[in-house]
Amino acid sequence: MDKFDLITQNLEEVLTPEELKILIDNKEKLVHYIGFEISGLVHLGSGLLSCMKIKDFQEAGVQTKIFLADWHAWINEKLDGKLETIKKIGVGYFKEAFIATLEAIGANPKKTEFILGSDLYHNADKYWLTVVEVAKNTTLARTQRSIDILGKKLGEGTDFAKLMYPIMQASDIFFMDVNLAHAGMDQRKAHVIAKNVANNLSFKPLLNKNKQKIKPVALHQHLLLGLGKPPRDPKELSKEELQDLRAEMKMSKSKPDTCIFVHDSPSEIERKIMKAYCPPPLLSSGQATDIEYNPVVDWTINLILPLKNNINIKTQSGAKNYKNKESLINDYQNEIIHPMDLKEAVIKELQQILNPIYKHFQSGRPQKLLGELMHIKA
RNA sequence: CCAAGGGUCGCAUAGCGGUCAAUUGCACGAGGCUGUAAACCUCGCGGGCUUGCCCUACGCAGGUUCGAAUCCUGCCCCUUGGACCA
Numbered sequence: 365m366d367k368f369d370l371i372t373q374n375l376e377e378v379l380t381p382e383e384l385k386i387l388i389d390n391k392e393k394l395v396h397y398i399g400f401e402i403s404g405l406v407h408l409g410s411g412l413l414s415c416m417k418i419k420d421f422q423e424a425g426v427q428t429k430i431f432l433a434d435w436h437a438w439i440n441e442k443l444d445g446k447l448e449t450i451k452k453i454g455v456g457y458f459k460e461a462f463i464a465t466l467e468a469i470g471a472n473p474k475k476t477e478f479i480l481g482s483d484l485y486h487n488a489d490k491y492w493l494t495v496v497e498v499a500k501n502t503t504l505a506r507t508q509r510s511i512d513i514l515g516k517k518l519g520e521g522t523d524f525a526k527l528m529y530p531i532m533q534a535s536d537i538f539f540m541d542v543n544l545a546h547a548g549m550d551q552r553k554a555h556v557i558a559k560n561v562a563n564n565l566s567f568k569p570l571l572n573k574n575k576q577k578i579k580p581v582a583l584h585q586h587l588l589l590g591l592g593k594p595p596r597d598p599k600e601l602s603k604e605e606l607q608d609l610r611a612e613m614k615m616s617k618s619k620p621d622t623c624i625f626v627h628d629s630p631s632e633i634e635r636k637i638m639k640a641y642c643p644p645p646l647l648s649s650g651q652a653t654d655i656e657y658n659p660v661v662d663w664t665i666n667l668i669l670p671l672k673n674n675i676n677i678k679t680q681s682g683a684k685n686y687k688n689k690e691s692l693i694n695d696y697q698n699e700i701i702h703p704m705d706l707k708e709a710v711i712k713e714l715q716q717i718l719n720p721i722y723k724h725f726q727s728g729r730p731q732k733l734l735g736e737l738m739h740i741k742a
Numbered sequence: 743c744c745a746a747g748g749g750u751c752g753c754a755u756a757g758c759g760g761u762c763a764a765u766u767g768c769a770c771g772a773g774g775c776u777g778u779a780a781a782c783c784u785c786g787c788g789g790g791c792u793u794g795c796c797c798u799a800c801g802c803a804g805g806u807u808c809g810a811a812u813c814c815u816g817c818c819c820c821u822u823g824g825a826c827c828a
Binding site: 488702708 | 781
């Protein structure tokens with residue numbers, strides 16, 4: 365597979381493919397980054413899915429970085445709200461979880477640079493110059509609209525630091541010389557800010573080999589659905605409301621059983637998948653359901669298939685191997701695959717994929733780090 | 743700093759001297775029904791048990807009262823407005 369395909373496969377959006385082609389054609393050094401708030405347990409959406417892309421990037425010869433966004437987590441009041449705690453968890457548990465996940469899916473943790481926000485910002489005049497410069501080139505309204513990155517709606521009680529979040533996020537990209545900014549679809553507004561201000565920066569612009577200012581390419585991956593039922597009926601919503609719904613439905617740590625963590629035990633995996641919302645194509649009322657909002661199907665086509673390239677499903681008419689999402693969806697829609705069959709298959713696959721991570725966290729330092737995190741949460 | 747309003751069991755709401763472990767909705771949990779889940783129905787939803795009582799609870803600390811989530815005082819925090827702006 366060529367570089368472009370490796371870099372873009374299984375993504376939901378590339379901003380823009382043309383810019384990416386130019387980077388590749390000009391043999392620019394490709395520098396990737398993905399940032400994570402240090403916010404608690406690492407789940408499949410942030411952990412697995414992102415690491416799968418990191419593997420692709422590594423295979424394409426891209427330099428990969430994981431940014432441990434402790435300041436951002438602090439701004440967003442994660443964990444106990446204290447920067448010190450967040451920092452500690454970041455370099456401890458969080459880093460450990462990503463290393464284990466990268467290993468489990470065959471990526472190389474040693475080729476991934478982990479950068480802690482606090483370290484990046486320490487004594488870094490140019491960073492703060494860039495923050496101000498990004499801010500000077502972004503309107504208040506635009507910044508406000510970007511706040512939903514934080515998973516919160518802008519309300520009366522919003523403190524000002526929250527407005528700094530997207531500005532800092534955009535600045536991170538430039539300060540780390542990142543030309544491939546990778547994140548979930550929910551982060552696109554911050555990336556768009558970065559692209560919009562790219563040509564106006566003077567202190568730390570993003571440059572190509574010829575020292576010309578360029579915009580970072582933004583790579584956005586699918587947001588895995590949480591395992592719960594959609595809070596509203598998709599059929600009755602407008603396009604914009606559908607986007608909101610999508611955001612509401614993404615896997616979230618705050619909804620305990622709607623997400624699976626990278627180090628969940630085989631029995632936890634089974635329990636959670638069995639509880640998952642998974643409507644058949646037709647309800648008994650004769651009404652059709654929207655497969656787009658079926659989390660188990662979503663996980664199968666966006667997680668299992670990209671990772672394993674196929675999935676075995678035992679149906680009442682026998683076992684069948686699926687290699688692409690089209691045939692799988694087709695059989696699900698035609699009730700050849702029963703929801704229960706799909707669940708059983710997904711449970712098996714996930715247990716297998718996640719087992720090394722589970723084991724990794726069963727003893728020694730990783731276990732201790734996880735224990736400490738659980739303690740803070742309680 | 744001033745003024746007004748406000749802080750109730752995860753969230754949101756009601757209560758405004760005893761009938762309040764505190765209303766209602768959501769969320770959550772258990773069971774029933776489904777080849778899964780959802781929907782639906784029933785129950786539970788501060789803790790402990792000998793199931794009636796005990797303990798701990800309505801921002802924090804005191805006070806008034808036989809009795810306070812409810813009244814008073816002080817403090818903390820939030821919201822909105824104002825004042826200040828060399």
